[in-house]
Amino acid sequence: MTSFPEAARIALGDSQLRHNLRNATTTIRDKRARVVAEVPDWDELREAGRAIKADVMRRLDEYLLQFEESVQAAGGQVHWARDGAEANAIVLDVARAHDVTEVVKVKSLTTDEIGLNEALAAGGVHAIETDFAELILQLDGDWPSHILVPAIHRNRSEIRDLFMRTIADGRELSDDPRELADTARLYLREKFLDAKVGVSGANFGIAETGTLVVVESEGNGRMCTTLPPVLVTVLGIEKLLPTFADLEVFLQLLPRSSTGERMNPYTSLWTGVTIGDGPQEFHVVLLDNGRTRVLSDQVGRQALHCIRCSACLNVCPVYRRTGGHAYGSVYPGPIGAILTPQLRGVANAKSLPYASSLCGACYEVCPVKIDIPSVLLHLRAQTEKDVAERIAMRSLARIFGNVRLYEWAQRLARAGEGPARRVPGPLASWTQTRDLKPFAKETFREWWSRERGA
Amino acid sequence: MRIGLFVTCLGDTLFPEAPKATVTVLERLGHDVVFPRDQTCCGQLHQNSGYLDEARALARRFTAIFGDFDAVVSPSSSCVGAVRELSPEIAPRVFELSEFLVGQLGVEDVGAYFPHRVTYHPTCHSLRVVRVGAAPRRLLLAVRGLELVELPEADECCGFGGTFAVKNPDTSTAMLADKCRSVLATGAEVVTAVDGSCLMQIGGGLSRQRTGVGTMHLAEILAS
Numbered sequence: 269m270t271s272f273p274e275a276a277r278i279a280l281g282d283s284q285l286r287h288n289l290r291n292a293t294t295t296i297r298d299k300r301a302r303v304v305a306e307v308p309d310w311d312e313l314r315e316a317g318r319a320i321k322a323d324v325m326r327r328l329d330e331y332l333l334q335f336e337e338s339v340q341a342a343g344g345q346v347h348w349a350r351d352g353a354e355a356n357a358i359v360l361d362v363a364r365a366h367d368v369t370e371v372v373k374v375k376s377l378t379t380d381e382i383g384l385n386e387a388l389a390a391g392g393v394h395a396i397e398t399d400f401a402e403l404i405l406q407l408d409g410d411w412p413s414h415i416l417v418p419a420i421h422r423n424r425s426e427i428r429d430l431f432m433r434t435i436a437d438g439r440e441l442s443d444d445p446r447e448l449a450d451t452a453r454l455y456l457r458e459k460f461l462d463a464k465v466g467v468s469g470a471n472f473g474i475a476e477t478g479t480l481v482v483v484e485s486e487g488n489g490r491m492c493t494t495l496p497p498v499l500v501t502v503l504g505i506e507k508l509l510p511t512f513a514d515l516e517v518f519l520q521l522l523p524r525s526s527t528g529e530r531m532n533p534y535t536s537l538w539t540g541v542t543i544g545d546g547p548q549e550f551h552v553v554l555l556d557n558g559r560t561r562v563l564s565d566q567v568g569r570q571a572l573h574c575i576r577c578s579a580c581l582n583v584c585p586v587y588r589r590t591g592g593h594a595y596g597s598v599y600p601g602p603i604g605a606i607l608t609p610q611l612r613g614v615a616n617a618k619s620l621p622y623a624s625s626l627c628g629a630c631y632e633v634c635p636v637k638i639d640i641p642s643v644l645l646h647l648r649a650q651t652e653k654d655v656a657e658r659i660a661m662r663s664l665a666r667i668f669g670n671v672r673l674y675e676w677a678q679r680l681a682r683a684g685e686g687p688a689r690r691v692p693g694p695l696a697s698w699t700q701t702r703d704l705k706p707f708a709k710e711t712f713r714e715w716w717s718r719e720r721g722a
Numbered sequence: 723m724r725i726g727l728f729v730t731c732l733g734d735t736l737f738p739e740a741p742k743a744t745v746t747v748l749e750r751l752g753h754d755v756v757f758p759r760d761q762t763c764c765g766q767l768h769q770n771s772g773y774l775d776e777a778r779a780l781a782r783r784f785t786a787i788f789g790d791f792d793a794v795v796s797p798s799s800s801c802v803g804a805v806r807e808l809s810p811e812i813a814p815r816v817f818e819l820s821e822f823l824v825g826q827l828g829v830e831d832v833g834a835y836f837p838h839r840v841t842y843h844p845t846c847h848s849l850r851v852v853r854v855g856a857a858p859r860r861l862l863l864a865v866r867g868l869e870l871v872e873l874p875e876a877d878e879c880c881g882f883g884g885t886f887a888v889k890n891p892d893t894s895t896a897m898l899a900d901k902c903r904s905v906l907a908t909g910a911e912v913v914t915a916v917d918g919s920c921l922m923q924i925g926g927g928l929s930r931q932r933t934g935v936g937t938m939h940l941a942e943i944l945a946s
């Protein structure tokens with residue numbers, strides 16, 4: 269994968285992207301701050317969210333079995349998938365069993381993570397994304413750059429042109445958002461009514477009852493999970509909650525943190541199969557795909573607490589400038605910087621733990637109190653360092669470990685410093701855009717000796 | 723009270739004005755300050771760069787050097803934050819200067835006079851790690867002659883982040899550009915903060931753009 273600094277450099281050159289990102293993230297961020305400030309016990313709620321998730325991680329083995337039992341008791345079928353390939357094969361089998369060439373789908377990061385759409389396509393099944401933004405990206409062969417606002421990097425006139433090329437049936441469109449939405453709606457309604465199989469992810473799975481929960485804004489998720497006679501849900505194993513009552517905490521935390529709303533417009537809950545109402549065949553695929561490895565790391569595992577609200581993206585000074593694509597994964601921003609290296613192995617994403625100034629804004633807003641800066645440091649310690657850097661850092665540690673060496677190095681550095689305002693070597697990147705602070709003519713300790721004689 | 727001064731490796735080497743000013747302010751308030759000569763770095767640089775073993779060794783060294791003081795005071799929130807995490811045995815006795823003055827000594831007016839237009843950048847670690855709160859602002863408001871102007875989007879990171887500025891130069895520069903724009907919008911003569919490293923980043927940008935806006939550590943203003 270392209271390293272973060274390299275991908276970021278390209279993204280930073282796109283002024284349209286930076287403009288869109290700034291506007292959109294500022295709006296959502298301010299909305300979030302307002303509705304969070306309304307809740308007097310927000311910090312207690314966050315702590316409750318954190319504690320419930322920590323309990324789930326500690327006892328995940330028990331909760332998973334309980335969940336399986338509950339789903340089966342309610343008439344659903346449970347499948348276990350070790351990785352993306354297994355999960356994709358299970359979904360494809362269900363589609364094939366019903367002889368379909370099209371399925372309707374709700375926006376889901378988990379299915380993006382495993383490349384479900386591509387796998388289905390390879391098997392001759394077309395998955396239609398029904399979320400407005402996801403539809404745009406799918407029609408254009410693009411991919412999401414924000415968890416919640418996947419097409420944050422696109423603007424209206426681009427969308428108008430795209431729709432005219434694809435789903436408008438030769439009609440002329442303006443770039444009026446309402447007209448664009450209506451065009452998508454007409455196209456999607458027909459797809460909903462025709463579809464035999466729906467595919468979804470889920471925000472939560474309840475171990476106690478086997479209930480699945482989808483939280484959304486547009487209502488397309490409600491259509492996907494109720495209209496087709498067959499429904500398949502892919503659920504990351506970390507998404508479980510112990511009891512139905514736990515939703516009380518998370519349905520307060522999630523909408524306020526993600527869209528800055530007190531409550532989101534559509535919350536769909538279903539439990540197995542209900543005769544004569546909704547899908548008559550229900551499958552849930554429990555996906556591991558690296559999660560048990562993350563679980564085995566005591567510091568890193570808190571990344572699995574994430575409820576994908578995207579609050580951390582909207583406040584991140586790095587994400588707000590580079591956008592999501594630079595993170596090279598479906599999980600962008602601060603959460604991506606700690607989740608991707610853990611899911612894929614640190615060696616496969618070694619620049620991501622460094623894609624942060626450690627400003628701490630993410631930790632402050634995270635509704636489940638994931639200490640992202642600490643996990644970043646934890647992961648930095650696991651990255652393989654290049655030889656020159658390792659030698660330099662080891663020598664520096666030796667110098668800091670001995671005050672005689674340290675004082676000698678101070679004098680040496682000052683003597684070696686030329687009049688140059690731009691320097692070569694590792695600091696060249698600094699001096700391209702900033703002036704370098706010259707070494708002090710007299711260090712503090714020299715001043716102290718001169719003044720105080722000790 | 724025995725106060726140990728932790729000047730930080732960067733403060734010692736690159737911006738000694740800040741620790742010198744810290745001495746001036748504390749002594750003006752009648753306190754004795756000790757400078758333990760063996761001090762070097764707290765370990766943050768190595769922790770930040772992913773060298774945890776080296777960071778821990780330096781933290782143990784730091785704990786031994788500063789273990790006997792009633793209070794350890796430093797003009798850097800970033801280093802204080804690192805010490806609190808890496809050297810937990812002495813964490814409760816380690817303070818950033820402004821939080822020490824306001825929170826521990828109960829002082830806001832340190833007798834300073836600084837007749838200039840100043841804007842204050844709340845650094846990330848002072849805001850979110852050490853949580854100095856309103857202390858720096860209260861100290862600035864009590865400085866005679868000083869006009870404090872609000873910095874737009876004040877709590878946005880300046881883009882320094884230690885190794886971040888070196889490993890992600892383009893993103894760091896984009897962050898710095900926005901910070902410099904905010905500073906210039908205030909019409910301030912001086913931008914101040916409680917971290918020399920962030921001031922080095924902001925000052926480097928302001929000076930390269932020849933803006934004429936200066937940077938001064940909060941301690942320097944308080945010592946004026």
Ligand code: SF4
Nearest residue numbers: 574575577578580634
């Ligand atoms: S890490 Fe926290 S703030 Fe970021 S998306 Fe996940 S839950 Fe939300």
